[in-house]
Amino acid sequence: MTTTDPAATVRVRLGYPVPIGAASITVLGVDPPLVCLGVDDPGGHETTAWYAPGNILMAGGARWRVVRTSPPPRLAPDAPPGTAGDHTVAVLERLAR
Amino acid sequence: MGERPIRAAVQSLTSLRTAAGADFRALRAAVVGRAEAAVRAAAAVAAVGPAVAELARPMATVADEAAEATLHALDAEVGRLLALLHDTPPPGRRPPFVAPSPSVAGGPPVPVPGLAPEPELTDGVRYAEHPLTPPAAVGAGFARQGSISDCHLVAALCAVADRAPWLLPAVSAGDDAVLVDVPGRRYRLRPTLPVDAGGGRLAYAHSPDGSTLVPYVEKAFAVYGGGYTALGRGGLPVEALYWLTGRPSYLLRVPKAGDDIVAALVESGQPAVACSRPFDDDRSGAAAALRYRLAPVAHAYAVHGLDAERRVLLHNPWGRRHPRPVPLDVFRDLFTRIDWCETDDDD
Numbered sequence: 001m002t003t004t005d006p007a008a009t010v011r012v013r014l015g016y017p018v019p020i021g022a023a024s025i026t027v028l029g030v031d032p033p034l035v036c037l038g039v040d041d042p043g044g045h046e047t048t049a050w051y052a053p054g055n056i057l058m059a060g061g062a063r064w065r066v067v068r069t070s071p072p073p074r075l076a077p078d079a080p081p082g083t084a085g086d087h088t089v090a091v092l093e094r095l096a097r
Numbered sequence: 098m099g100e101r102p103i104r105a106a107v108q109s110l111t112s113l114r115t116a117a118g119a120d121f122r123a124l125r126a127a128v129v130g131r132a133e134a135a136v137r138a139a140a141a142v143a144a145v146g147p148a149v150a151e152l153a154r155p156m157a158t159v160a161d162e163a164a165e166a167t168l169h170a171l172d173a174e175v176g177r178l179l180a181l182l183h184d185t186p187p188p189g190r191r192p193p194f195v196a197p198s199p200s201v202a203g204g205p206p207v208p209v210p211g212l213a214p215e216p217e218l219t220d221g222v223r224y225a226e227h228p229l230t231p232p233a234a235v236g237a238g239f240a241r242q243g244s245i246s247d248c249h250l251v252a253a254l255c256a257v258a259d260r261a262p263w264l265l266p267a268v269s270a271g272d273d274a275v276l277v278d279v280p281g282r283r284y285r286l287r288p289t290l291p292v293d294a295g296g297g298r299l300a301y302a303h304s305p306d307g308s309t310l311v312p313y314v315e316k317a318f319a320v321y322g323g324g325y326t327a328l329g330r331g332g333l334p335v336e337a338l339y340w341l342t343g344r345p346s347y348l349l350r351v352p353k354a355g356d357d358i359v360a361a362l363v364e365s366g367q368p369a370v371a372c373s374r375p376f377d378d379d380r381s382g383a384a385a386a387l388r389y390r391l392a393p394v395a396h397a398y399a400v401h402g403l404d405a406e407r408r409v410l411l412h413n414p415w416g417r418r419h420p421r422p423v424p425l426d427v428f429r430d431l432f433t434r435i436d437w438c439e440t441d442d443d444d
Contacts, residue, residue, distance in 0.1 A: 015396065017242070072393065080331045082397065
C-alpha cells in the first residue's frame with residue numbers, strides 16, 4: 001500500500017541533493033530507464049545503487065518506491081554548470097510501514 | 098582593528114595552513130611507508146610479524162588526528178579573524194540604513210526603501226527571519242549547496258574559502274538589516290532567509306555548522322542575479338568569482354590546454370573552479386564519470402590541488418560525494434574549463 005500524501009512524494013533532481021528527513025539522495029548516473037542514486041544517511045553511512053521504476057530503496061529510515069524515471073535533457077557540451085540541474089530524474093513514493 | 102591587517106593575517110594563516118597540510122601529507126606518507134617496511138621485515142619472523150603490524154597500524158591514525166587538530170585550529174582562527182571583519186563595517190562607507198522590520202509571515206513582502214527587494218523564490222520555499230551568525234571555521238567545506246542548482250556560486254565560495262579566505266565578502270548585521278559587502282557594492286538585505294515551506298529548514302545554500310553567513314552571501318548574489326529562480330538555472334563560476342572577490346578572473350579551456358598548464362593552474366593556489374561537461378549522449382564519458390564519482394550533469398567543483406600522483410583533487414559543493422582523484426588526462430576529457438581568479442594584492 002502506498003500513501004498519496006503529496007508530502008510522501010519526493011522528486012530527485014539532477015543537479016543537487018534532495019533531503020529526505022535527515023538523509024539526502026543524489027543522482028550519480030543515468031542510463032534510461034535506470035538511474036544510479038546515492039543515499040547519504042546520518043552518521044556517514046552511504047549507499048549507491050542502480051534503480052529501475054518499481055524498485056524499492058531505503059532512505060531516511062523509510063522505504064521508497066521508484067515510481068518513474070526521466071532521462072536528462074540533451075545539453076551542449078559546454079553548457080554552464082548547473083544547467084538543467086532542476087530536471088526531475090526520478091520520482092519516489094514513500095511506502096507505508 | 099583595520100580591515101587590511103586582518104585580511105593580511107588571514108592570508109598568512111592560509112599560507113601556513115597550506116604548508117602545514119603539505120607537511121602532514123608528507124609525514125603521513127613517510128609514516129605509512131616505514132610502517133609497511135617494518136611489517137614486511139618482521140613478517141619473516143612469524144612470532145613478531147603480527148605484533149609489529151598491530152603496532153604500526155595506529156601510526157597513520159595518529160598522524161591523521163594531529164593533522165586534523167592542527168588544521169582545524171587554523172581554520173577556527175581564520176574564522177575568528179573573519180568574524181572581526183564581519184562585525185566591523187568597512188570604514189568610509191555610509192552607516193547601514195535603518196528600516197522597520199518587514200512582515201515575514203503572510204502576504205507579499207512590502208518594499209522598504211534602502212533595502213534590496215527580496216529575491217524571487219522557487220516553489221515550496223518561503224522567507225523566515227534568521228539572524229546573521231558567522232561560521233565557526235572557514236574552509237572548503239563551510240558552504241554546501243541546497244535545493245537549487247547554483248553549484249557555480251557555491252563551488253566558487255568553497256574555492257575562495259579554501260585558498261583565499263581573506264577575499265570573502267564582509268557580512269555584518271545592522272539594525273533590521275544584514276549587510277553584504279562585495280567589492281564595489283553593498284547589499285542591504287532583510288534579515289530573512291529562504292526556508293522549506295513545510296519543514297522550516299534552510300532551503301538553499303547553508304553551512305554544516307548552521308551558521309548563516311553563506312546563505313546571506315547567496316541571497317546577495319540572488320539579488321545581483323535576478324532571483325533564486327534565475328540562480329537555479331546555472332551559470333558561470335568566473336562571474337561568481339569576480340562578484341565575490343573583485344579580482345581579475347579568467348577561464349581556461351581544459352580540452353585545448355596541455356597537462357602541464359592544467360597542473361600549473363591547479364597547483365597555483367589561486368581560487369579555481371572546475372566545470373565538468375554533461376554526459377547525456379556519451380556512454381564512455383558517463384562510465385568514466387561514474388568511476389570518478391562525478392555528477393552526470395554539467396557541474397562545478399572547487400579545485401583543491403594535486404596529489405602525489407599528480408591527480409586533481411576536487412571538492413563537491415554538495416558537501417558529500419566528493420570525486421575520486423582524477424588523473425590529468427582523464428580530467429582533460431571530462432572537464433570543459435577551469436574558472437579562476439587572481440589573489441595577488443598588487444593594487
